[in-house]
Amino acid sequence: MTNCRSFRLVLVVGLATLVATACAGDDSASEVSVSGVVTEVTGDLSVVSPFVVLDGDGDSHLFYPEQGLLFLGGPLAHLRDHVLSGERVTVIFEETSDGRLIAVLVEHQDDENHGRTG
Protein backbone atom coordinates (compact mmCIF):
# COMPACT_ATOMS: atom_id res chain seq x y z
CA MET A 1 0.00 0.00 0.00
CA THR A 2 2.80 2.41 0.96
CA ASN A 3 4.62 1.47 -2.21
CA CYS A 4 1.47 2.15 -4.14
CA ARG A 5 1.11 5.60 -2.52
CA SER A 6 4.76 6.39 -3.25
CA PHE A 7 4.26 5.33 -6.83
CA ARG A 8 1.18 7.59 -7.07
CA LEU A 9 3.16 10.51 -5.58
CA VAL A 10 5.99 10.01 -8.05
CA LEU A 11 3.46 9.79 -10.85
CA VAL A 12 1.74 13.03 -9.76
CA VAL A 13 5.06 14.88 -9.37
CA GLY A 14 6.20 13.52 -12.71
CA LEU A 15 3.00 14.65 -14.39
CA ALA A 16 3.25 18.07 -12.76
CA THR A 17 6.83 18.37 -14.00
CA LEU A 18 5.73 17.38 -17.49
CA VAL A 19 2.95 19.97 -17.45
CA ALA A 20 5.32 22.66 -16.17
CA THR A 21 7.84 21.81 -18.88
CA ALA A 22 5.16 21.84 -21.52
CA CYS A 23 3.95 25.26 -20.32
CA ALA A 24 7.50 26.63 -20.41
CA GLY A 25 7.71 25.30 -23.94
CA ASP A 26 4.53 27.17 -24.81
CA ASP A 27 6.05 30.42 -23.54
CA SER A 28 9.08 30.17 -25.78
CA ALA A 29 6.84 29.22 -28.68
CA SER A 30 4.89 32.47 -28.19
CA GLU A 31 7.92 34.37 -29.47
CA VAL A 32 7.34 34.47 -33.19
CA SER A 33 8.97 36.09 -36.17
CA VAL A 34 8.02 37.77 -39.40
CA SER A 35 10.28 38.22 -42.39
CA GLY A 36 9.66 40.74 -45.11
CA VAL A 37 10.38 44.24 -46.32
CA VAL A 38 10.13 47.39 -44.24
CA THR A 39 7.55 49.72 -45.76
CA GLU A 40 7.16 52.43 -43.13
CA VAL A 41 9.27 53.77 -40.29
CA THR A 42 7.92 56.51 -38.03
CA GLY A 43 9.91 58.48 -35.49
CA ASP A 44 13.17 60.34 -35.87
CA LEU A 45 16.90 59.88 -35.45
CA SER A 46 16.49 59.57 -31.69
CA VAL A 47 13.50 57.31 -31.34
CA VAL A 48 11.71 54.98 -33.68
CA SER A 49 8.03 54.51 -33.02
CA PRO A 50 6.07 51.89 -34.91
CA PHE A 51 7.36 50.40 -38.12
CA VAL A 52 5.62 48.26 -40.70
CA VAL A 53 6.84 45.07 -42.36
CA LEU A 54 5.18 43.58 -45.42
CA ASP A 55 5.60 39.82 -45.35
CA GLY A 56 5.85 37.38 -48.23
CA ASP A 57 2.12 36.73 -48.18
CA GLY A 58 1.33 40.40 -48.73
CA ASP A 59 0.25 41.02 -45.12
CA SER A 60 1.43 44.14 -43.29
CA HIS A 61 2.48 43.95 -39.63
CA LEU A 62 2.78 46.97 -37.35
CA PHE A 63 5.55 46.61 -34.77
CA TYR A 64 6.30 48.66 -31.68
CA PRO A 65 9.99 48.44 -30.82
CA GLU A 66 11.04 47.34 -27.38
CA GLN A 67 12.67 50.15 -25.37
CA GLY A 68 16.30 50.64 -26.47
CA LEU A 69 16.05 48.19 -29.37
CA LEU A 70 18.99 48.53 -31.76
CA PHE A 71 19.29 47.34 -35.33
CA LEU A 72 22.53 45.45 -35.94
CA GLY A 73 24.16 47.48 -33.17
CA GLY A 74 23.10 50.79 -34.66
CA PRO A 75 20.12 53.07 -34.37
CA LEU A 76 16.78 51.55 -35.25
CA ALA A 77 16.22 54.64 -37.42
CA HIS A 78 18.45 52.92 -39.95
CA LEU A 79 15.58 50.60 -40.71
CA ARG A 80 14.64 53.40 -43.05
CA ASP A 81 17.61 52.46 -45.25
CA HIS A 82 15.78 49.22 -45.78
CA VAL A 83 12.68 51.08 -46.98
CA LEU A 84 14.95 52.52 -49.66
CA SER A 85 16.83 49.35 -50.53
CA GLY A 86 14.06 46.80 -50.13
CA GLU A 87 16.39 44.42 -48.27
CA ARG A 88 14.42 41.95 -46.19
CA VAL A 89 14.54 41.81 -42.42
CA THR A 90 13.38 39.34 -39.82
CA VAL A 91 11.57 40.70 -36.79
CA ILE A 92 11.29 38.57 -33.68
CA PHE A 93 8.43 39.80 -31.58
CA GLU A 94 6.10 39.12 -28.71
CA GLU A 95 2.38 39.73 -28.84
CA THR A 96 0.80 41.50 -25.90
CA SER A 97 -2.61 40.60 -24.55
CA ASP A 98 -4.10 43.59 -26.37
CA GLY A 99 -2.67 42.39 -29.67
CA ARG A 100 0.30 44.75 -29.93
CA LEU A 101 3.38 43.30 -31.58
CA ILE A 102 6.50 44.23 -29.62
CA ALA A 103 9.69 43.83 -31.66
CA VAL A 104 12.49 42.42 -29.52
CA LEU A 105 15.03 41.74 -32.27
CA VAL A 106 15.41 42.97 -35.85
CA GLU A 107 18.03 41.50 -38.14
CA HIS A 108 18.75 40.93 -41.79
CA GLN A 109 16.79 38.06 -43.17
CA ASP A 110 19.23 35.24 -43.64
CA ASP A 111 17.07 32.67 -45.32
CA GLU A 112 14.37 32.39 -47.91
CA ASN A 113 11.56 32.08 -45.39
CA HIS A 114 9.35 35.07 -46.15
CA GLY A 115 6.36 34.20 -44.00
CA ARG A 116 5.35 34.26 -40.37
CA THR A 117 6.74 31.52 -38.18
CA GLY A 118 5.82 30.45 -34.73
Added chain:
Amino acid sequence: MKRAMIVALALALLSAACGDAKDPLVGIRASTDPAVGDGRLVFAVSELDGTRRGSPDEIVTVMASPLDEPDRSVEAVAEFTWIVQDVTGLYIAQVPFDTAGLWQIDFGISTGEETDSFLIDIQAEPLGIAVGEKAPVVATPTLDDMTLPELTTDPNPRLAMYRLSLDEALTNGRMTVVVFATPAFCTSATCGPLLDQVKGMADLAPDVDFIHLEVYQGFDDPTFSPSGEFLTPAVVAFGLVTEPWVFVMDESGVVVSRLDGILGAGELERILGVEAVGG
Protein backbone atom coordinates in the same frame (compact mmCIF):
# COMPACT_ATOMS: atom_id res chain seq x y z
CA MET B 1 -20.01 10.24 -60.58
CA LYS B 2 -20.59 12.46 -63.58
CA ARG B 3 -21.68 15.32 -61.29
CA ALA B 4 -18.51 14.90 -59.20
CA MET B 5 -16.37 15.12 -62.33
CA ILE B 6 -18.14 18.30 -63.43
CA VAL B 7 -17.59 19.86 -60.00
CA ALA B 8 -13.93 18.82 -60.03
CA LEU B 9 -13.49 20.28 -63.52
CA ALA B 10 -15.15 23.53 -62.46
CA LEU B 11 -12.90 23.77 -59.42
CA ALA B 12 -9.84 23.09 -61.56
CA LEU B 13 -10.86 25.82 -64.00
CA LEU B 14 -11.50 28.25 -61.15
CA SER B 15 -8.14 27.43 -59.60
CA ALA B 16 -6.36 27.96 -62.92
CA ALA B 17 -8.13 31.28 -63.42
CA CYS B 18 -7.15 32.42 -59.93
CA GLY B 19 -3.58 31.31 -60.53
CA ASP B 20 -3.34 33.56 -63.57
CA ALA B 21 -4.69 36.62 -61.74
CA LYS B 22 -1.71 38.63 -60.55
CA ASP B 23 -1.83 40.86 -57.52
CA PRO B 24 -1.45 44.54 -58.32
CA LEU B 25 1.91 46.20 -57.86
CA VAL B 26 2.18 48.44 -54.82
CA GLY B 27 3.98 51.74 -54.29
CA ILE B 28 6.13 52.14 -51.19
CA ARG B 29 6.73 55.74 -50.17
CA ALA B 30 10.38 56.42 -49.35
CA SER B 31 10.28 60.22 -49.05
CA THR B 32 10.55 61.56 -45.53
CA ASP B 33 9.56 65.02 -44.36
CA PRO B 34 7.46 65.81 -47.47
CA ALA B 35 6.03 69.32 -47.53
CA VAL B 36 4.27 71.87 -49.71
CA GLY B 37 6.65 73.33 -52.26
CA ASP B 38 9.04 70.38 -52.06
CA GLY B 39 7.89 68.14 -54.84
CA ARG B 40 10.52 65.41 -54.72
CA LEU B 41 8.63 62.15 -54.36
CA VAL B 42 10.79 59.06 -53.87
CA PHE B 43 9.06 55.70 -53.99
CA ALA B 44 9.58 52.03 -54.70
CA VAL B 45 7.48 49.78 -56.88
CA SER B 46 7.03 46.36 -55.38
CA GLU B 47 5.15 43.15 -55.85
CA LEU B 48 2.80 42.30 -53.01
CA ASP B 49 5.28 39.81 -51.53
CA GLY B 50 7.91 42.56 -51.22
CA THR B 51 9.87 41.70 -54.36
CA ARG B 52 11.23 44.95 -55.74
CA ARG B 53 10.37 45.96 -59.29
CA GLY B 54 11.60 48.66 -61.55
CA SER B 55 14.32 49.36 -64.07
CA PRO B 56 15.08 52.14 -66.53
CA ASP B 57 12.98 50.17 -69.05
CA GLU B 58 9.89 50.13 -66.83
CA ILE B 59 8.54 53.65 -67.28
CA VAL B 60 6.38 54.84 -64.42
CA THR B 61 3.99 57.77 -64.57
CA VAL B 62 2.48 59.32 -61.49
CA MET B 63 -0.89 61.01 -61.02
CA ALA B 64 -1.26 62.82 -57.70
CA SER B 65 -4.49 64.22 -56.28
CA PRO B 66 -5.27 65.88 -52.96
CA LEU B 67 -7.51 63.39 -51.17
CA ASP B 68 -10.15 66.05 -50.51
CA GLU B 69 -10.03 67.30 -54.12
CA PRO B 70 -10.11 64.10 -56.19
CA ASP B 71 -11.01 65.98 -59.37
CA ARG B 72 -7.78 67.93 -59.28
CA SER B 73 -4.66 66.03 -60.26
CA VAL B 74 -1.15 66.58 -61.47
CA GLU B 75 0.92 64.19 -63.57
CA ALA B 76 4.62 63.50 -63.67
CA VAL B 77 6.96 60.97 -65.21
CA ALA B 78 9.14 59.28 -62.60
CA GLU B 79 12.81 58.68 -63.18
CA PHE B 80 14.29 55.35 -62.17
CA THR B 81 17.55 55.22 -60.23
CA TRP B 82 19.49 52.13 -59.30
CA ILE B 83 20.56 51.90 -55.67
CA VAL B 84 22.49 48.74 -56.41
CA GLN B 85 23.17 48.47 -60.12
CA ASP B 86 20.93 45.89 -61.81
CA VAL B 87 19.60 44.74 -58.43
CA THR B 88 17.33 47.30 -56.81
CA GLY B 89 16.29 50.89 -57.32
CA LEU B 90 13.72 53.58 -56.73
CA TYR B 91 11.66 56.04 -58.71
CA ILE B 92 11.89 59.81 -58.22
CA ALA B 93 9.14 62.10 -59.49
CA GLN B 94 8.81 65.87 -59.25
CA VAL B 95 5.26 66.49 -58.12
CA PRO B 96 4.09 70.05 -57.40
CA PHE B 97 2.41 69.43 -54.04
CA ASP B 98 0.71 72.79 -53.46
CA THR B 99 -1.57 72.06 -50.52
CA ALA B 100 -1.02 70.37 -47.19
CA GLY B 101 -2.83 67.16 -46.33
CA LEU B 102 -3.14 63.65 -47.67
CA TRP B 103 -2.48 63.12 -51.37
CA GLN B 104 -3.35 59.99 -53.27
CA ILE B 105 -0.64 58.77 -55.59
CA ASP B 106 -1.79 56.63 -58.50
CA PHE B 107 0.87 55.27 -60.76
CA GLY B 108 1.01 53.41 -64.02
CA ILE B 109 3.80 51.21 -65.31
CA SER B 110 4.72 50.61 -68.93
CA THR B 111 4.38 46.85 -68.49
CA GLY B 112 0.65 47.43 -68.23
CA GLU B 113 0.37 45.66 -64.89
CA GLU B 114 -2.27 46.69 -62.40
CA THR B 115 -1.16 48.98 -59.59
CA ASP B 116 -2.52 50.05 -56.23
CA SER B 117 -2.46 53.69 -55.19
CA PHE B 118 -0.74 54.88 -52.03
CA LEU B 119 -1.06 57.93 -49.78
CA ILE B 120 1.44 60.57 -48.76
CA ASP B 121 0.92 63.14 -46.02
CA ILE B 122 2.16 66.52 -47.22
CA GLN B 123 2.93 68.90 -44.38
CA ALA B 124 2.43 72.66 -44.61
CA GLU B 125 6.08 73.11 -43.69
CA PRO B 126 8.87 70.54 -43.44
CA LEU B 127 10.31 69.59 -40.06
CA GLY B 128 13.77 70.29 -41.45
CA ILE B 129 15.15 73.41 -43.12
CA ALA B 130 13.09 74.22 -46.20
CA VAL B 131 14.07 75.25 -49.70
CA GLY B 132 14.30 79.05 -49.76
CA GLU B 133 15.36 79.33 -46.12
CA LYS B 134 18.79 80.44 -44.97
CA ALA B 135 20.79 77.42 -43.87
CA PRO B 136 21.76 77.45 -40.18
CA VAL B 137 25.23 78.93 -39.83
CA VAL B 138 26.77 76.34 -37.55
CA ALA B 139 30.44 75.89 -36.76
CA THR B 140 31.40 72.29 -37.45
CA PRO B 141 34.67 70.55 -36.54
CA THR B 142 37.38 70.32 -39.18
CA LEU B 143 40.81 68.72 -39.56
CA ASP B 144 42.16 71.72 -37.63
CA ASP B 145 40.21 70.55 -34.59
CA MET B 146 40.20 66.78 -34.79
CA THR B 147 41.80 63.79 -36.42
CA LEU B 148 40.15 62.22 -39.44
CA PRO B 149 38.84 59.17 -37.55
CA GLU B 150 37.24 61.52 -35.04
CA LEU B 151 35.60 63.51 -37.83
CA THR B 152 34.21 60.76 -40.00
CA THR B 153 33.23 57.12 -40.03
CA ASP B 154 33.68 56.98 -43.81
CA PRO B 155 36.24 54.23 -44.52
CA ASN B 156 37.41 56.10 -47.64
CA PRO B 157 37.11 59.76 -46.71
CA ARG B 158 37.85 62.62 -49.07
CA LEU B 159 40.06 64.97 -47.04
CA ALA B 160 38.80 68.13 -48.73
CA MET B 161 35.36 67.53 -47.24
CA TYR B 162 36.70 68.04 -43.71
CA ARG B 163 38.80 71.18 -44.17
CA LEU B 164 36.05 73.80 -44.03
CA SER B 165 33.62 74.52 -41.22
CA LEU B 166 30.02 74.86 -42.30
CA ASP B 167 29.76 78.44 -41.02
CA GLU B 168 32.78 79.40 -43.15
CA ALA B 169 31.37 77.66 -46.21
CA LEU B 170 28.00 79.36 -45.92
CA THR B 171 29.52 82.83 -45.73
CA ASN B 172 32.34 82.66 -48.29
CA GLY B 173 30.26 83.49 -51.35
CA ARG B 174 30.52 79.99 -52.90
CA MET B 175 27.87 77.34 -53.34
CA THR B 176 27.88 74.63 -50.67
CA VAL B 177 26.87 70.99 -50.77
CA VAL B 178 26.46 69.31 -47.40
CA VAL B 179 25.88 65.61 -47.03
CA PHE B 180 24.64 64.30 -43.70
CA ALA B 181 25.46 60.61 -43.47
CA THR B 182 26.83 58.18 -40.96
CA PRO B 183 28.55 55.31 -42.77
CA ALA B 184 29.42 53.57 -39.47
CA PHE B 185 25.80 52.73 -38.87
CA CYS B 186 24.98 52.05 -42.49
CA THR B 187 23.17 48.74 -42.50
CA SER B 188 22.06 48.57 -46.09
CA ALA B 189 23.25 49.28 -49.58
CA THR B 190 21.90 52.85 -49.62
CA CYS B 191 23.85 55.26 -47.44
CA GLY B 192 27.35 54.36 -48.60
CA PRO B 193 26.62 55.01 -52.27
CA LEU B 194 25.03 58.39 -51.52
CA LEU B 195 28.18 59.70 -49.85
CA ASP B 196 30.30 58.19 -52.62
CA GLN B 197 28.16 59.92 -55.25
CA VAL B 198 28.65 63.28 -53.55
CA LYS B 199 32.40 62.67 -53.21
CA GLY B 200 32.54 61.87 -56.91
CA MET B 201 30.86 65.18 -57.72
CA ALA B 202 33.54 67.26 -56.02
CA ASP B 203 35.95 66.91 -58.93
CA LEU B 204 33.26 68.03 -61.39
CA ALA B 205 32.41 71.19 -59.46
CA PRO B 206 35.63 72.80 -58.20
CA ASP B 207 33.83 76.09 -57.50
CA VAL B 208 31.55 74.43 -54.96
CA ASP B 209 32.43 73.56 -51.36
CA PHE B 210 31.58 69.98 -50.38
CA ILE B 211 31.25 69.04 -46.71
CA HIS B 212 30.45 65.70 -45.11
CA LEU B 213 28.92 65.88 -41.65
CA GLU B 214 28.33 62.92 -39.38
CA VAL B 215 24.93 62.53 -37.76
CA TYR B 216 26.23 61.46 -34.33
CA GLN B 217 29.23 62.61 -32.31
CA GLY B 218 31.14 61.35 -29.29
CA PHE B 219 32.05 57.95 -30.69
CA ASP B 220 34.87 57.72 -28.12
CA ASP B 221 32.55 58.42 -25.21
CA PRO B 222 32.11 55.19 -23.22
CA THR B 223 28.43 56.06 -22.79
CA PHE B 224 27.96 56.64 -26.52
CA SER B 225 24.80 55.35 -28.09
CA PRO B 226 23.24 56.35 -31.40
CA SER B 227 20.55 58.38 -29.67
CA GLY B 228 19.28 61.94 -29.54
CA GLU B 229 21.79 62.76 -26.83
CA PHE B 230 24.65 62.32 -29.30
CA LEU B 231 23.23 64.03 -32.39
CA THR B 232 25.60 66.68 -33.77
CA PRO B 233 24.61 70.36 -33.40
CA ALA B 234 24.37 70.68 -37.21
CA VAL B 235 21.84 67.82 -37.44
CA VAL B 236 19.76 69.45 -34.73
CA ALA B 237 20.03 72.89 -36.36
CA PHE B 238 18.90 71.49 -39.74
CA GLY B 239 16.00 69.74 -38.00
CA LEU B 240 16.76 66.37 -39.55
CA VAL B 241 14.50 63.50 -38.56
CA THR B 242 16.05 60.98 -40.94
CA GLU B 243 19.30 60.47 -42.78
CA PRO B 244 21.06 60.54 -45.18
CA TRP B 245 20.32 63.98 -46.62
CA VAL B 246 22.03 66.25 -49.11
CA PHE B 247 21.48 70.01 -48.91
CA VAL B 248 22.59 72.45 -51.61
CA MET B 249 23.03 76.11 -50.69
CA ASP B 250 23.56 78.99 -53.10
CA GLU B 251 26.28 81.63 -52.83
CA SER B 252 24.31 83.50 -50.15
CA GLY B 253 23.70 80.43 -48.00
CA VAL B 254 20.07 79.91 -48.99
CA VAL B 255 18.89 76.30 -49.42
CA VAL B 256 18.16 75.64 -53.10
CA SER B 257 17.69 71.87 -52.88
CA ARG B 258 17.13 69.24 -50.21
CA LEU B 259 17.59 65.66 -51.36
CA ASP B 260 16.44 62.84 -49.17
CA GLY B 261 17.83 59.31 -49.14
CA ILE B 262 19.16 58.84 -52.64
CA LEU B 263 20.45 60.87 -55.57
CA GLY B 264 18.95 60.33 -58.98
CA ALA B 265 21.18 59.86 -61.99
CA GLY B 266 22.49 63.32 -62.86
CA GLU B 267 20.27 64.96 -60.23
CA LEU B 268 23.01 66.78 -58.31
CA GLU B 269 24.82 67.62 -61.54
CA ARG B 270 21.69 69.37 -62.84
CA ILE B 271 21.30 71.35 -59.61
CA LEU B 272 24.92 72.46 -59.69
CA GLY B 273 24.86 73.12 -63.42
CA VAL B 274 27.75 70.83 -64.23
CA GLU B 275 28.01 68.17 -66.89
CA ALA B 276 27.19 64.67 -65.71
CA VAL B 277 29.88 62.03 -65.83
CA GLY B 278 29.76 60.46 -69.29
CA GLY B 279 27.06 62.93 -70.29
